[in-house]
Amino acid sequence: MTDLLKHLCLIDGTSGDEDSVREFVISQIKDYCEYKTDNLGNIICFKKGKKRPLKKVMVDAHLDEVGIIITSVTENGFLKFSVVGGIDTTALMFRKVKICDRVNGVISGKPYHLLSGESRKKAPQTDSLYIDIGAKSKSEALELVNIGDRAVLTSDFEVLGDNIKSKALDDRIGCLVLISLLKEDSEYDFYATFTVQEEVGLRGAKTATYAIEPDAAIALEATTAADIPSSADDKKVCCVGKGVAVSFMDKATVYDKEYYKAAIGSGIPCQPKAAVAGGNNSGSIHLSGKGVRTIALSAPCRYIHTSSSIASLTDIENMLSLARYMLNGIAGGSIK
Amino acid sequence: MEIKDLLFTLSGKTGIGSITEAQKTAYEILGEYLEPQITDDFNVIGFLSGKSDYAIMLDAHIDQIGFVVTDIDENGFLTVSNAGGIDIRALPSRAVTVHGKQKITAVFCSTPPHLANGDTEYTDITEIKLDTALGEKAKEIVSIGDYVTFTGDCFPIANGRVCGPSFDDRAGVACVLELAKRLSGKELPVNVVFCLSNGEELGLRGVRTAAFSVEPNEAIAIDVTFGDGLNISADEACGLGEGGMIGISPVLDKKVSQKLISVAKENNIPYGLEVMGSKTGTNADMLGISRKGVKAATLSIPLRNMHTAVEILDLGDLSAVCDLLESYILSGGVSND
Numbered sequence: 044m045t046d047l048l049k050h051l052c053l054i055d056g057t058s059g060d061e062d063s064v065r066e067f068v069i070s071q072i073k074d075y076c077e078y079k080t081d082n083l084g085n086i087i088c089f090k091k092g093k094k095r096p097l098k099k100v101m102v103d104a105h106l107d108e109v110g111i112i113i114t115s116v117t118e119n120g121f122l123k124f125s126v127v128g129g130i131d132t133t134a135l136m137f138r139k140v141k142i143c144d145r146v147n148g149v150i151s152g153k154p155y156h157l158l159s160g161e162s163r164k165k166a167p168q169t170d171s172l173y174i175d176i177g178a179k180s181k182s183e184a185l186e187l188v189n190i191g192d193r194a195v196l197t198s199d200f201e202v203l204g205d206n207i208k209s210k211a212l213d214d215r216i217g218c219l220v221l222i223s224l225l226k227e228d229s230e231y232d233f234y235a236t237f238t239v240q241e242e243v244g245l246r247g248a249k250t251a252t253y254a255i256e257p258d259a260a261i262a263l264e265a266t267t268a269a270d271i272p273s274s275a276d277d278k279k280v281c282c283v284g285k286g287v288a289v290s291f292m293d294k295a296t297v298y299d300k301e302y303y304k305a306a307i308g309s310g311i312p313c314q315p316k317a318a319v320a321g322g323n324n325s326g327s328i329h330l331s332g333k334g335v336r337t338i339a340l341s342a343p344c345r346y347i348h349t350s351s352s353i354a355s356l357t358d359i360e361n362m363l364s365l366a367r368y369m370l371n372g373i374a375g376g377s378i379k
Numbered sequence: 380m381e382i383k384d385l386l387f388t389l390s391g392k393t394g395i396g397s398i399t400e401a402q403k404t405a406y407e408i409l410g411e412y413l414e415p416q417i418t419d420d421f422n423v424i425g426f427l428s429g430k431s432d433y434a435i436m437l438d439a440h441i442d443q444i445g446f447v448v449t450d451i452d453e454n455g456f457l458t459v460s461n462a463g464g465i466d467i468r469a470l471p472s473r474a475v476t477v478h479g480k481q482k483i484t485a486v487f488c489s490t491p492p493h494l495a496n497g498d499t500e501y502t503d504i505t506e507i508k509l510d511t512a513l514g515e516k517a518k519e520i521v522s523i524g525d526y527v528t529f530t531g532d533c534f535p536i537a538n539g540r541v542c543g544p545s546f547d548d549r550a551g552v553a554c555v556l557e558l559a560k561r562l563s564g565k566e567l568p569v570n571v572v573f574c575l576s577n578g579e580e581l582g583l584r585g586v587r588t589a590a591f592s593v594e595p596n597e598a599i600a601i602d603v604t605f606g607d608g609l610n611i612s613a614d615e616a617c618g619l620g621e622g623g624m625i626g627i628s629p630v631l632d633k634k635v636s637q638k639l640i641s642v643a644k645e646n647n648i649p650y651g652l653e654v655m656g657s658k659t660g661t662n663a664d665m666l667g668i669s670r671k672g673v674k675a676a677t678l679s680i681p682l683r684n685m686h687t688a689v690e691i692l693d694l695g696d697l698s699a700v701c702d703l704l705e706s707y708i709l710s711g712g713v714s715n716d
Contacts, residue, residue, distance in 0.1 A: 139542070156686070271456065
């Protein structure tokens, strides 16, 4: 499982540029289900189970990750950029980036020695940063990169005790769990979607859900764990290693109360996502068509949307168990 | 070894406090040309004899910036203090190496999105905890007083430029080692001292004892200086690819600076000038006032993103620095003036 997750995380797939991740996911699932790719680039899969379900269930994970898009080149060969999805400036400064999996660069800014007083302690505006690829002029830079190219912050995938550290844990963890569900024999037929453009407004999930018209949905995600010393106890949201985070409400969704209760009462290690913050594909899914009863199961993840996110391998195993439990319960009718 | 390989090899080693991987590597490389020694305070020093009693010291500092662990909590979070100048703005979510009973990776905490107010400000490094992700087991591996250093690989970017951690001042160290290679076996007009000094980032410490014991007549500190960038003005920084920067400052010896300039001109070696109104912030400040005084100079390599894990320099500048130092030594420095 760790090897597959490592492989998934190290592929670059900024929103709108998910091709490489999609190809790899298809290579993993193609022998286990029927699948097609829609106009946006979502993978829509149908998994045949032993039995026909009482409810049509869709299980979703998103392919894309946060990153960077090159917007212009200065006369002296530096690249200006916009962030794709939410990335804090401190996570960008003085980091190595890979542009189109090809060109090395470094996100640079004015070194602190050349700043005075208070500005030494304040994160600068993101738009004051730029990427240095070593080019000396605009024309030289444009021989190496194109306007519109995507870049990601590079990172090693490392195992730290029971935990892992990597880029793109949001949401390659979800992809891993969904691939695992597809690879095993299923009790009931279900749909699986690997969706694009989640980080730029939950967009892929809109068309995928429209196409499937499910009765119920399970979103597999990674969510903010703020279990760090600077967070007060009531601001920790959820804790790494303390079980799957189950959402009751966030900025995009009010989740199905019965499903929430069923997940929390499952006996599988889990915890409430104890904040009304953030959002995920559920926001698009639960409002699709005539409405879809939706639950989100997430791996608690520290430093989410940075190149050094940390999550627990045990939480991920529990996420697979809980996803299977909810899928079978909803499809089979034991979860009302 | 090519200068790039030399730089990458040196930058991959750790040299901070009592961790002396970098010194051992430099010692082995220097040992190919002469008989160096590692002193009790972890300076690496070697000599090549010349025809006169006059001695010129080529100095680069071998230590790097980092952190030291001051507290370990029961959840595996460390409090650290900086060892050398650190840009705290760029620490959150950065992975670093903790040199405990074994080397482990840890990540500086970043403000979670729901708690960020869009105006991130840090008052002190001790506020930014370091996450080992090992929980209570962290204490089995990490002890108070352990060192922490930036993690990062060395890699090329365009135009013969390269990026990596600790180029400050492994770039200078690479030049000093290259000079030992170039000058060994040659007939030298003066004695040459190769000094890779420890503890520069903590207050020019190693060079103090090194200069005291060696007593050179003249010394050149080979260090890095601020490289250019976007919205960094020409009076704040030096362009990359224009050669080494010869220092001119009231605390430096005027004749040595002038001689460096004239040697560069005579041999068509690219160079620039770095004019400073007072102290240079390099080992030269300490060298000048060692014992009865040493004629001190600086020759600096422009470096972008100084004191980060992604320092950038131009390999052409390293070659220019080596060319200039070689010609300068062979000219005898200012020994005849």
